[in-house]
Amino acid sequence: MAKSQRFVYLKVERLDNKELILVDSNGSKFFIPEMNTKGTSLYKRGVYVANAPHKRCMKVRVAGTLTNGTVEVNTAPAEKFNDAEPVTNFNQPNGGIENWRMEEKPTQKIETVQPPVVENFLNFIHNESKELKPQTLFMGDLKWKYLIRNILRGKNIMMTGPAGCGKTMAAKAAANSLEGYNMEIFNLGSTQDPRITLIGNTQFDTKKGTVFNPSPFVKAIQRPNTVIVLDEISRAHPEAHNILMSVLDQGQRYLRLDEASDSPVIQVAEGVSFIASANIGNEYTATRQLDRAIVDRFTIIEMDTLTVEQEYSLLTMMYPSVDEKVLQSVSEITTMTRSEIKKDTPKLTNSISTRAAVEIGSLLYDGFSIDEAAEITVYPLFDDAGGAQSERTYIKQFVQKYVGTADVDDLFNTENDDLTNPFNN
Numbered sequence: 001m002a003k004s005q006r007f008v009y010l011k012v013e014r015l016d017n018k019e020l021i022l023v024d025s026n027g028s029k030f031f032i033p034e035m036n037t038k039g040t041s042l043y044k045r046g047v048y049v050a051n052a053p054h055k056r057c058m059k060v061r062v063a064g065t066l067t068n069g070t071v072e073v074n075t076a077p078a079e080k081f082n083d084a085e086p087v088t089n090f091n092q093p094n095g096g097i098e099n100w101r102m103e104e105k106p107t108q109k110i111e112t113v114q115p116p117v118v119e120n121f122l123n124f125i126h127n128e129s130k131e132l133k134p135q136t137l138f139m140g141d142l143k144w145k146y147l148i149r150n151i152l153r154g155k156n157i158m159m160t161g162p163a164g165c166g167k168t169m170a171a172k173a174a175a176n177s178l179e180g181y182n183m184e185i186f187n188l189g190s191t192q193d194p195r196i197t198l199i200g201n202t203q204f205d206t207k208k209g210t211v212f213n214p215s216p217f218v219k220a221i222q223r224p225n226t227v228i229v230l231d232e233i234s235r236a237h238p239e240a241h242n243i244l245m246s247v248l249d250q251g252q253r254y255l256r257l258d259e260a261s262d263s264p265v266i267q268v269a270e271g272v273s274f275i276a277s278a279n280i281g282n283e284y285t286a287t288r289q290l291d292r293a294i295v296d297r298f299t300i301i302e303m304d305t306l307t308v309e310q311e312y313s314l315l316t317m318m319y320p321s322v323d324e325k326v327l328q329s330v331s332e333i334t335t336m337t338r339s340e341i342k343k344d345t346p347k348l349t350n351s352i353s354t355r356a357a358v359e360i361g362s363l364l365y366d367g368f369s370i371d372e373a374a375e376i377t378v379y380p381l382f383d384d385a386g387g388a389q390s391e392r393t394y395i396k397q398f399v400q401k402y403v404g405t406a407d408v409d410d411l412f413n414t415e416n417d418d419l420t421n422p423f424n425n
Contacts, residue, residue: 009057012049014120020046022058038179048180048225051152052271053120125149132177136317138310139170143301147174147275150299151181151227156248156274158233158295161303164353167277168231170303175227175275182227184220189232194240195259202259212260221247221255225271234278234290241294248274248297274298306354308335318358319365326370329402330360333378336398347394350381371403 010022010030020043022030035042049056129148130141137144150157151174159167168185175183191197200214220228230236230244246252253268276298278290306314312331316324337351356377363373378399384392 010060011053011057012046013053014050014124020050022060044180046180047178048271051121051124051178051180051225121152125152132174134173134177136314137166137170137173138306138314139166140304144170144174147171147301148178151175151178151273151275154271154273156250156276156298158276158278158298158300159303160278160280160300162305162351162353163279164355165303165305166354167303168229171227171229171275171277175229178227181225181271182223183229184216184226185229185231186217186220187231188237188240189235191236191240194237194243198240198243199255199257199259212257214257214260218255218257218266221268221272222266223272224269226269226273228272228274230274230276232278233276233294234280234288236288238288238291241291244294245297248294250297305338306335308332311335311354311357314354315357315361319361322361322364326364327361329370330357330364330373333374333399333402334360337395348382348391350391352378352381356381369403371399374399374403 010024013021013023013029015021019031019036022032022035024030032042034040035046037043046058049058125145125148129145132148133139133141133144139147147157147170149155157171159171161167172183172185175181186197188194188197195201197215198217200212200218202210202212205211217228220226233241243255247255247268255266255268257264257266280290308331311334312328315322315327315330319327334352334354334357337348340346340348341351360370360373360377363376364370368376378395379392382391382395384390387393
């Protein structure tokens with residue numbers, strides 16, 4: 001029989017050892033080594049399809065014939081396999097897909113039952129995803145797998161919590177942990193003109209006349225399987241919220257380019273998810289109150305502050321050469337401030353974030369003492385109004401428990417603190 005070239009549509013499945021295989025409509029399995037080489041475009045495309053097997057399949061151009069003769073054509077959106085080049089590009093002798101058929105032992109055919117596609121997805125969410133979480137990210141397993149699930153489902157998530165608790169870090173970690181997914185970050189708090197940032201601008205060209213240049217955001221939402229981080233959304237201009245309304249709405253998912261000719265409508269691509277970070281509270285004076293309609297387009301994940309044990313573990317991982325007792329002291333000082341502000345009658349109105357604790361650890365790593373590090377990074381955060389009854393004095397007294405002996409007269413001296421105190425105007 002003469003060889004012919006044709007397109008077939010094959011499913012992609014992930015084995016227990018995480019290798020990717022192709023499966024035809026008859027259940028025959030094919031293993032392609034090049035498709036399991038991490039970092040290559042073939043591997044990323046394979047992972048892309050395997051992450052949503054109920055929606056996607058691989059479009060393969062076969063030079064030759066299949067032993068079983070027929071392959072069911074899937075009507076689901078197909079991802080081109082190697083840009084639909086013949087499989088002879090894999091340096092195989094005759095170019096037929098039969099070259100990669102997996103040999104199955106008879107016992108395996110009898111005893112092994114292929115689990116339903118939905119079970120593979122659920123197993124990945126509830127079991128395999130836990131392995132993707134970085135050690136330096138202290139986030140509960142429930143919130144982590146919920147974050148991963150929402151990315152794979154193309155949902156919108158809003159990360160809330162105090163400053164420096166790891167909201168943006170969690171979003172980046174989740175996006176980077178999934179093979180085949182891209183990540184784009186847009187800091188909405190630093191945008192001066194929301195329309196330019198989210199839509200684009202027009203420029204005059206001497207040859208073409210007025211030309212519209214789409215923004216990086218427009219390009220990002222058109223790229224399949226992209227995680228878009230909307231950082232500091234609570235600091236964004238209200239116009240940015242209005243522009244994002246249709247983009248974030250699961251029933252619309254489009255962006256109208258009003259500045260472009262004919263005002264085209266851009267559809268959000270398949271697999272695009274949005275993760276926003278927000279500081280919510282009266283102490284964040286530069287933030288804006290979020291519109292209820294924009295909040296309703298997200299599901300919210302509240303980031304927890306670290307416990308003493310978690311913060312100590314983080315610091316020891318980041319600065320293993322620093323004395324462990326000193327890092328333990330730093331953890332106890334910082335977590336004390338977070339516990340104090342939650343009391344009914346707190347003695348402090350401010351707390352030390354994990355971000356600040358990491359900075360203290362870096363100073364200790366560079367040879368500063370804990371007393372010197374506190375003088376630079378901790379004391380300026382607390383008001384010295386009230387002298388011996390001030391927040392500054394209270395935090396100094398607490399820090400001195402871990403420093404050792406100190407000059408009692410200097411402990412209550414706040415005359416030299418004016419230059420570093422942000423509360424003194």
